[in-house]
Amino acid sequence: MSKKVLILSSSPRRNGNSDLLCNEFMRGAAEAGHQVEKIFLKDKHINYCTGCSVCSMYGKPCPQKDDAAEVVEKMIAGDVIVMATPVYFYTMSAQMKTLIDRCCARYLEIKDKEFYFIIAAAEESVPMMERTIDGFRG
Secondary structure, eight states: OOOEEEEEEOOSSTTSHHHHHHHHHHHHHHHTTOEEEEEEGGGSOOOOOOOOOHHHHHOOOOOOOSSHHHHHHHHHHOSEEEEEEEOBTTBOOHHHHHHHHHTGGGHHHHTTSEEEEEEEOSOOOHHHHHHHHHHHHO
């Protein structure tokens, strides 16, 4: 069965290590017959969450006029979500963290998806990389 795969590349460098790994994942998923889309977060205008609570307390759409709603809708529509990040200071990139923060009000619509993580780092220590993965888990 074909799945809709959404790859979120949060590297600030196009063709950086994590972005190249995204391309390989994309190729493999397409070869397996899945529908694949990659979003390069650097190309999107996504503001920081302001903590206004319009979404979480009042159930209304986020009042910010940026690209976050478009990306979140694609996450909801997808079957598989791949979140890719380089590791900076033992955690995910700011671009990825900003998107995750903006998913707050819609997380129940995203939670039952297949998630995969692509993490690129110079560090060889597995426990150090677990810190980054824990950041995705919340």
